[in-house]
Amino acid sequence: MRQQETPSYDPAVNDASNITGQLAQLLDAGGVISDPERIAPMQRDHRALYRGHALAVLAPADTAAVTRVLAFCNEHRIGVVPQGGNTSYCGGATPDASSSQVLLSLARLNRIRGIDAANYTITAEAGCILAKLQAAAAEADRYLPLSLGSEGSCMLGGNLSTNAGGLNVIRYGMARELVLGLEVVLADGRVLETLTGLRKDNTGYDIRSLFLGAEGTLGVITAACIKLYPALRSFATAFVAVRDPAAAVSLLGALREASGDCVSSFELIPRIGVEMTTRHIPGVVDPLAAPSDWYVLCELSTSRANEPLDALLEQVLAKAHEDGWVQDAGVAQNLREREAFWRLRESIPEAQRKDGASLKHDISVPVSQVPRFIEVAGGWVAHHVPQGVLIAYGHLGDGNLHFNVNQRPGTDPVVFRSRQPALQRAIHDLVAEMGGSFSAEHGIGQLKVAELERYAQPAELAAMRSIKQALDPNGILNPGKVLRGSAL
Amino acid sequence: MRQQETPSYDPAVNDASNITGQLAQLLDAGGVISDPERIAPMQRDHRALYRGHALAVLAPADTAAVTRVLAFCNEHRIGVVPQGGNTSYCGGATPDASSSQVLLSLARLNRIRGIDAANYTITAEAGCILAKLQAAAAEADRYLPLSLGSEGSCMLGGNLSTNAGGLNVIRYGMARELVLGLEVVLADGRVLETLTGLRKDNTGYDIRSLFLGAEGTLGVITAACIKLYPALRSFATAFVAVRDPAAAVSLLGALREASGDCVSSFELIPRIGVEMTTRHIPGVVDPLAAPSDWYVLCELSTSRANEPLDALLEQVLAKAHEDGWVQDAGVAQNLREREAFWRLRESIPEAQRKDGASLKHDISVPVSQVPRFIEVAGGWVAHHVPQGVLIAYGHLGDGNLHFNVNQRPGTDPVVFRSRQPALQRAIHDLVAEMGGSFSAEHGIGQLKVAELERYAQPAELAAMRSIKQALDPNGILNPGKVLRGSAL
Numbered sequence: 001m002r003q004q005e006t007p008s009y010d011p012a013v014n015d016a017s018n019i020t021g022q023l024a025q026l027l028d029a030g031g032v033i034s035d036p037e038r039i040a041p042m043q044r045d046h047r048a049l050y051r052g053h054a055l056a057v058l059a060p061a062d063t064a065a066v067t068r069v070l071a072f073c074n075e076h077r078i079g080v081v082p083q084g085g086n087t088s089y090c091g092g093a094t095p096d097a098s099s100s101q102v103l104l105s106l107a108r109l110n111r112i113r114g115i116d117a118a119n120y121t122i123t124a125e126a127g128c129i130l131a132k133l134q135a136a137a138a139e140a141d142r143y144l145p146l147s148l149g150s151e152g153s154c155m156l157g158g159n160l161s162t163n164a165g166g167l168n169v170i171r172y173g174m175a176r177e178l179v180l181g182l183e184v185v186l187a188d189g190r191v192l193e194t195l196t197g198l199r200k201d202n203t204g205y206d207i208r209s210l211f212l213g214a215e216g217t218l219g220v221i222t223a224a225c226i227k228l229y230p231a232l233r234s235f236a237t238a239f240v241a242v243r244d245p246a247a248a249v250s251l252l253g254a255l256r257e258a259s260g261d262c263v264s265s266f267e268l269i270p271r272i273g274v275e276m277t278t279r280h281i282p283g284v285v286d287p288l289a290a291p292s293d294w295y296v297l298c299e300l301s302t303s304r305a306n307e308p309l310d311a312l313l314e315q316v317l318a319k320a321h322e323d324g325w326v327q328d329a330g331v332a333q334n335l336r337e338r339e340a341f342w343r344l345r346e347s348i349p350e351a352q353r354k355d356g357a358s359l360k361h362d363i364s365v366p367v368s369q370v371p372r373f374i375e376v377a378g379g380w381v382a383h384h385v386p387q388g389v390l391i392a393y394g395h396l397g398d399g400n401l402h403f404n405v406n407q408r409p410g411t412d413p414v415v416f417r418s419r420q421p422a423l424q425r426a427i428h429d430l431v432a433e434m435g436g437s438f439s440a441e442h443g444i445g446q447l448k449v450a451e452l453e454r455y456a457q458p459a460e461l462a463a464m465r466s467i468k469q470a471l472d473p474n475g476i477l478n479p480g481k482v483l484r485g486s487a488l
Numbered sequence: 489m490r491q492q493e494t495p496s497y498d499p500a501v502n503d504a505s506n507i508t509g510q511l512a513q514l515l516d517a518g519g520v521i522s523d524p525e526r527i528a529p530m531q532r533d534h535r536a537l538y539r540g541h542a543l544a545v546l547a548p549a550d551t552a553a554v555t556r557v558l559a560f561c562n563e564h565r566i567g568v569v570p571q572g573g574n575t576s577y578c579g580g581a582t583p584d585a586s587s588s589q590v591l592l593s594l595a596r597l598n599r600i601r602g603i604d605a606a607n608y609t610i611t612a613e614a615g616c617i618l619a620k621l622q623a624a625a626a627e628a629d630r631y632l633p634l635s636l637g638s639e640g641s642c643m644l645g646g647n648l649s650t651n652a653g654g655l656n657v658i659r660y661g662m663a664r665e666l667v668l669g670l671e672v673v674l675a676d677g678r679v680l681e682t683l684t685g686l687r688k689d690n691t692g693y694d695i696r697s698l699f700l701g702a703e704g705t706l707g708v709i710t711a712a713c714i715k716l717y718p719a720l721r722s723f724a725t726a727f728v729a730v731r732d733p734a735a736a737v738s739l740l741g742a743l744r745e746a747s748g749d750c751v752s753s754f755e756l757i758p759r760i761g762v763e764m765t766t767r768h769i770p771g772v773v774d775p776l777a778a779p780s781d782w783y784v785l786c787e788l789s790t791s792r793a794n795e796p797l798d799a800l801l802e803q804v805l806a807k808a809h810e811d812g813w814v815q816d817a818g819v820a821q822n823l824r825e826r827e828a829f830w831r832l833r834e835s836i837p838e839a840q841r842k843d844g845a846s847l848k849h850d851i852s853v854p855v856s857q858v859p860r861f862i863e864v865a866g867g868w869v870a871h872h873v874p875q876g877v878l879i880a881y882g883h884l885g886d887g888n889l890h891f892n893v894n895q896r897p898g899t900d901p902v903v904f905r906s907r908q909p910a911l912q913r914a915i916h917d918l919v920a921e922m923g924g925s926f927s928a929e930h931g932i933g934q935l936k937v938a939e940l941e942r943y944a945q946p947a948e949l950a951a952m953r954s955i956k957q958a959l960d961p962n963g964i965l966n967p968g969k970v971l972r973g974s975a976l
């Protein structure tokens with residue numbers, strides 16, 4: 001396998017203002033962003049882990065303009081960092097500080113190109129904000145299941161480039177599984193286009209899937225054709241006190257079976273999640289009378305109108321209570337109660353931030369292994385990080401936990417933070433031992449490049465590098481993200 | 489992009505018996521098949537389009553033996569043609585006639601490695617017959633949705649290597665969407681293994697998906713971890729006379745919505761399909777009293793026990809009758825009637841064979857475009873192939889039609905067959921114009937290599953070639969399949 005070469009500048013364009021001037025000529029009036037107040041937040045990541053400085057911040061108006069920028073940058077060996085809503089958790093969309101990379105905002109590619117209700121598809125551009133697409137689908141009496149905390153600001157291109165997960169994965173799969181077609185600009189400016197919304201097409205290799213989750217390192221997604229589903233008309237939502245995580249896994253199986261696989265969310269929440277949100281977030285109250293070590297927030301949904309899903313849910317919960325899995329449960333009686341349950345779940349990250357420093361891990365294991373993982377990893381934390389308190393919550397239905405450790409009040413923040421490397425190593429080693437993933441839904445970005453090198457199989461890493469070399473031989477696309485040794 | 493080189497033999501092993509002897513030493517006693525009666529059917533394809541002659545026919549007992557064979561063949565530039573149940577429709581598993589390629593049967597890798605009911609997964613080897621896996625899942629009270637005509641003889645490795653479709657795609661997706669992990673032996677014998685059954689794992693490129701549908705040209709799949717679903721407990725099946733294909737599309741939407749997306753099959757059948765099967769297949773009868781130009785065989789299913797899906801189906805059909813979409817319908821009253829409906833649908837290919845010569849096309853278009861496609865393409869056939877009669881049937885729910893033309897009784901077979909090139913060109917051109925696929929579920933194999941070259945976008949074909957080069961630099965894997973210029 002050939003080693004990725006670090007490209008050097010073409011001397012003819014090695015002068016920054018000269019390059020910027022040439023790039024500006026490829027774009028319309030709004031194509032170069034120079035206002036420092038607009039640029040500043042684009043050069044920082046969402047979590048304030050990274051701060052970069054770009055050679056130029058570009059915002060092409062359409063796919064043709066993206067192709068011109070990439071062809072130019074490829075010819076002149078200039079790194080290109082694509083950015084959508086800038087909500088990466090791993091610094092995936094932040095340029096480095098070298099002032100030599102172009103920051104490429106896709107925000108102006110924000111058109112919905114069409115909805116084909118009979119084909120159950122929506123075709124939209126990379127810069128569309130996810131919530132806008134959900135609303136457009138709803139207007140056509142269809143349902144777009146991709147849903148995550150940042151849906152009010154994240155953009156489709158980023159969702160697909162990071163293969164976003166979110167709240168409905170158990171029923172509808174990751175972002176990758178929702179994609180029927182893509183328009184991608186390759187490193188050299190050529191366009192791959194498969195937007196026609198086919199559900200079956202076995203004509204050669206699944207090139208498309210490579211771009212989904214590649215974080216902009218193999219091509220720039222400019223548009224996509226996404227699967228839609230029948231609009232949902234009936235819901236049932238419960239906040240359930242469960243005996244332990246094993247009981248939660250059993251309840252999940254029972255609910256899937258009894259509901260005809262209508263479980264659209266199944267979230268595990270520890271007691272401390274309830275305590276933190278009720279303490280820090282105005283309006284959040286504990287839904288149940290007596291405290292419990294573990295809770296599940298679950299939701300059933302269907303496109304059938306007037307379906308008595310709440311009765312079905314109550315039946316399953318009553319049986320689970322008899323079986324000892326469930327201690328108590330509240331089934332939402334109206335929209336307000338449903339929203340209150342969800343508000344508790346969705347404000348855990350904010351409550352964590354308000355509570356103080358935290359060390360985060362976005363891991364997954366097989367669903368059946370979640371209880372053992374929590375027991376063993378939780379034991380490690382209790383023993384080795386006495387300054388911290390564990391908050392393990394998240395998408396149990398997908399085996400995906402946000403396994404976070406918050407600083408215990410009154411402990412030394414420096415000592416707490418100093419435990420980070422050992423904690424991360426222990427957690428990720430245990431994840432690897434149990435066949436899990438050290439990055440279940442947040443991706444690699446620049447934050448987890450070393451973890452990927454450590455935990456990927458050598459043959460897998462070599463295959464990734466050879467594919468990077470094949471599709472981006474000059475290494476201009478999002479250099480240094482996902483794979484090292486591709487810095488420009 | 490570098491051109492794929494045609495490798496030449498290593499002189500040291502250029503003697504066939506020498507090579508065979510060395511290969512035999514890599515395997516156990518059952519590892520070399522030499523009985524001519526066993527070899528003969530393995531060297532022909534299922535449809536008798538191709539007849540090859542292999543250098544050796546090998547049947548390794550396990551993954552380690554596969555790695556030894558591939559490492560040897562890669563070193564000595566010997567082509568390897570993987571074969572499972574040998575049910576390819578495109579000659580994808582048949583060696584060429586040069587006596588220089590190794591035929592690699594995966595049939596002895598036939599172990600089910602495990603079922604994790606709580607994780608809803610089954611892990612099994614490439615040589616497992618699909619029906620055996622379905623039965624094993626059912627024994628664990630789980631459902632494996634992959635289902636196709638050849639399930640009694642096709643094998644998992646082939647199903648995945650061809651990204652098989654089948655009867656349940658509308659609800660559960662293609663084979664690719666059911667795969668959570670793979671064990672793949674790469675061209676040089678290294679093993680990529682991701683069998684742990686994770687539902688979320690965003691750690692780098694989706695290498696895995698490349699092997700699904702690559703027809704053994706990028707690696708040899710030796711095992712996989714497949715998603716399971718709750719066992720199905722209630723069904724409703726109807727044979728419906730519809731006004732026309734557009735009415736069928738409308739009925740599909742209405743059924744998806746009213747049933748809570750419980751439609752697991754939705755098959756379009758033309759009148760001639762009913763006529764041919766009742767004429768040629770003993771026991772098949774026309775389910776409805778009056779003839780209709782078009783029919784739909786649809787099935788709802790759910791894991792809910794005692795769910796009155798038939799009442800729901802009858803309700804939707806009654807409303808569709810009022811709306812003029814449906815002329816008549818029979819809802820199966822018992823298992824025997826359900827099986828009779830399915831027998832009619834599934835015996836269409838056999839009836840076609842008994843009826844005479846046929847010219848076949850496995851195409852897809854967006855679901856919403858199916859009516860227009862049938863009208864325009866059907867018109868072309870009527871006008872330009874008067875010797876033929878159109879039988880367009882198949883998976884309407886996925887936009888996938890088996891668009892076949894049978895020889896009209898009493899016409900000249902030579903004249904009929906001579907129309908094949910013009911017919912195929914017209915059909916595939918129209919498919920391309922409507923954004924469709926010339927190979928919806930059967931793949932490329934050796935039959936459709938030229939079609940892929942004609943209809944793929946140049947950038948797409950170039951990307952495929954560069955990926956082939958990256959993962960199989962010596963071009964030893966299934967040479968000449970999918971991509972040309974890789975013949976060994």
